[in-house]
Amino acid sequence: MSTVQQETVQQEKAATGAAHAAPARRRRRFLETRWADWLLPLALVVVIVAVWQAVCVWGGLEEYVLPKPWDVVHKMFADLDTYADQSVPTIVAIFAGFALAIVVALPIAVAMVYSEVVRRAVYPLLIIAQVVPKVAIAPLFIIWFGFGQLPKVLMVALICFFPVVIDSLVGFKAARPESLMLVRSMGANRWQAFWKVRWPWALPSIFAGIKVGITLAVVGAVVAEFVGADKGLGVLLITARGDMDSLTVFASIGWLTVIGFVLFLLVEVLERVLVPGRRSGRSFEASGSL
């Protein structure tokens, strides 16, 4: 139908009606390529590393104060076996604790959305649990659960629980009341209304919480290992610090950073797969004003 076609043509015009000036257009073209996403941060990293190297070389700093970047990278791979061995318990604790946080947080968020009693009872406790410094609780966990994996898992779960539960709560509330009315008028029961409307609407928000959570999870594991554990990258780091072995400290930090980064990427990939409608990085939060 002609009117329909006209409408899309107008849309397309609006979309392609870009800049006029040539340099601005060229800059835009580069920014629109996929290379820009990699090249820009990479360039920044190169600059930072160069400055670091320069400070070490011309600043005359001792290695125990600040090792050279290249030495750190070399150490990371030269002692790869040690780091790999020590990474395993840390990574396991991160995964287990993170899974625990999600498994507990999601049902609590759902209960808070559907029941005002639960919401009003639980919310203040959530805030209190969040403002208690987790690092201060870590020693207690050691006393209660020993030097094994359990206190680490609990610390990770505790530290990433809050962002996941809060963002999930926001997500479950994001569904438009009209959409819920609509499915009710179709005869939907609560179960259907949840899975057809509330859950997909909440997913982008849940993933926002999960992304914050996964970065905190690494912190939680390391903190627990600092306070007391028999094995892990955090243990390696704190032992090396005692020996003034800054190179090992830096190499441990390097591997922790890599682990955190890879975990974050994993979550992003999972999000691409699981969040419906997130086609080619497009977010439907932006189109929420339908």
Add this chain to the structure above:
Amino acid sequence: MAATTTPFVEFDRFTKSFDTGGSVVTAVNEMSFQLERGEFLAIVGPSGCGKSTLLMALAGLTQPTSGQVRVDGTPILAPYTDAGIVFQNAELLPWRTALQNVLLQAEVRKAPKAESEARARELLASVGLKGFEGRYPDELSGGMQQRVSLCRALLHDPDILVMDEPFGALDALTRDQIQIDLQRLWMERRKTVVFVTHSIDEAVFLADRVLVFSPRPARIAAEFRVPLARPRHLSARAGREFGDLVGEIRGVFETLGVLSEGER
């Protein structure tokens, strides 16, 4: 159309009040009116006069404080699933394509898949959306989104079509076109339609009968039959009959103090 003895839809002394933190606001007070099967009824009235409340009660999504809504003699006490609803915003789910949005109706009802899909495609084609089935809502214009929403409301072949200012957010040209489309769909199917609008023109153009509501608490200030022959063409709006009717309705709003040309 011969007047039937029992009305199809019946609002019987319908009253709805809201408790707004201490003070009780009555949105609709003791309102009664009926619809025949297959009738197209438009309701015009000022904002906030409780028109939407009536529609939601008809769909069974809210219950009256007192009084009843009956369909075919049966009081509506739970969501009435034999209705199709169109809201002012299309309310499409952004993660579903146009086709998937229409099919939501079938999925929730657990209707047979292949049949529903064929019907959905047919409906979309009938409103000029052939070729747009796979588009997501944010790739469709407002008018196209609202057409998808209309198809979703019609997929299960409902007895009643409940429309709450469905075209209020559209630009004038798109609105003209979608009104023509709606008239055609209605003439093919003869659903009972309750259509709430702010536009007197739209009400007169589409409806068999127009109810004019007063400001809150809403009551029926006037009722007009629209004697224009169908199908009505856009040119009918330039005609004297159309103009007179619109003028009369505007007159009712002036009497109610909703419209005023003098200094305020």
